[in-house]
Amino acid sequence: MTRHPIAADGSLDFPPADTAPAPVSFAEWHRAATDAPPAPVLPPDASLLVIAAHPDDEAIGAGRLLADHRGLVRCVTLTAGEHCHGEDADAGQVSRLRLREWAEALAVLGAEPVETTRWPDGGLSGHEDEATEALAGLATGVDFLLAPWQHDPHPDHEAAGRIGASLARRTGLPLWAYLVWTPYWLTPEDLARRGAGLLTHPTSERAERLWREALDCHHSQLTAQPPASHPVVPAALLDRHDRQLLIRETHACHA
Template sequence: MTGWSHRRDTAPTWDPPEGPIVVIAPHPDDEVLGAGGLLCRAPARVTVLAVTDGGNAYPGHVEPDVLAGRRRDEQRAALIELGVDPDRVHRLGITDGTVPAHEEEVTAAILALAPDGATVVAPWLHDHHSDHEACGRAAVRAVDRRPDLALRCWLFWAYHHTPVERLAPSGLVALELDDDTRRRKALAIDAHASQLTGPPGVAPILDRHLLGPALTSRECYVTT
């Protein structure tokens, strides 16, 4: 994390774009972990594409349909905390863990949702999780097909698993978060209780020690 910390602290400041914003969430909670500050700062202009409902987070321990329902509820609560109307979520219902087989479907959904001049905010191509990386590839294809669209890429798992050198030749920019925005982002993360506390005897997906990069005052995005 040391190299990432330096890049985060020295990244040029980025302000939220003026137009519509389409945030790609491979799983419920990703839009908060990666872009919660942006959602909080521009809530009326945000649309969230929920690619999966996250029902396979604890295979063999929680029934996927039960967990998916819980995670949809958590996602709604988190978005309300950030000021985003939860009715602005569009769900694809793809099974988590299978997104690489549905990349073209994700690309088509991005193109259908993104108004002219929108900024697409998607996972970085190297964010370690296969569903994240598949969504990143889909977003790149969408923007390639629509020159009016801009792309910024959030990251979360990369802070823990991907060498910072993978950024080259891309750059990093940082959205400054004030104390209230950071507080609301933290509360939105807390809304995803199923990921912060696993089933009995099972480690949670989001162990608290992993959350540090998501709770800083500089929310970073990869430029392509």
Template sequence: MAEFSFDSLPLRPADFAPTLCSTVVVAPHPDDESLGCGGLLALLRQAGVPVNAVLVSDGTMSHPHSVKFPAAARQALREAELREALALLGVSTDDLLLLDLPDSAVPTPDQPGFAEAVATLRAYLQRVQPATLLVPWRRDPHPDHRATSQLVAAALAGLSIRRVEYVVWAWERAAPEDLPQSGEATGWRLDISSVLSQKQAAIAAHRSQLAPGVIDDDPSGFLLSQQMLAHFAQPFEVYFDE
């Protein structure tokens, strides 16, 4: 099998985006929605397509040792950043679903809380009735992203909703076995050059995750590297269809 390359995937034009029709984006953490599919979300809203969002984790573990920002304050900060980012992409947060699962410990099928989260997400999808659901690539190299993929798969069982997977950590951390295997999925890139500035503004709204950050009393806290951010400054995004 030839070596896999995101850059070699076929490029679809911006006007492909509205064909996904009404969409729900599922983000494991605040910022995944902007990094992985902010351009697509902006294009959908530009075309007047309804978009709703689901946040899976509480986002508190990026700076777990902060005293100035205890867990509740970190959660509130990151939720506010998410709402700002979505607004910049044109997405309303009036019907934002917050699952409030523990950051860095989103449950998998054999763990407590998984069934309840599946039921909550499934009820939301049945009410909103999207045509398409956006979720991280099933083997994106972060345990919360993989758990989110499993949660979504369980919630979608029996529902006629198209599942489209986006890439976040697979840009940098994917082992060969994490990448799509032959016949497993159809990959494509989406031209987002016309809305790249919108996507960049949405990423910038997540100030707690970008240097110098706003949580300044946890030296071990997480910040997105410039190398990582460079992947999301490209004029295209990567997606996979089952």
């Protein structure tokens, strides 16, 4: 049974960590990940533009890939994730902290943070055309796009995925999707129903170490911030990201 908090209309009612339903079983994900066939190898010197909705998305979902990649990796986060600690937290302060963590994590991964317009955390879906337009200006010289999977269960991740797909259609660039909350809230059958096939991107031991090191930079997400009793990103989510998984978004690409 699928117990992720997605409403019938496809929107996400993301509950506070304290009251969230139990995630899908680790065993199911582990089996799906183990069975995932290898992804075609990305040319090691290719230039990548990596799209995220929040400052920790690409580290969680694509950090190993970025750590191994030799070509230019430029990253954008379309929000500063300023509302992650609830309405009582100072959004400006949270925003500055998260963007600093983002830059530190990207330095660990050998990727370059790129300044862009940022849209409201939790409200990215209202700005998809503007965001696509802004990113089109960054796509010159890029060989591949990476973005959250369009069905990753968070409204901003879904929006970022659609923005990536729009950019891929507009530029003709190939798009790979990475996962953030999917291994926690969705079952492998949920992916199959959406026509998505998981692929494994083989990564090195060094990438494994740097992935963990990059995640440690996101202290505000991985540790409980009082008065919350749970971190925004539970350890059980990271456990499910035990290898680099990808989805090829072929429908989005003319190339």
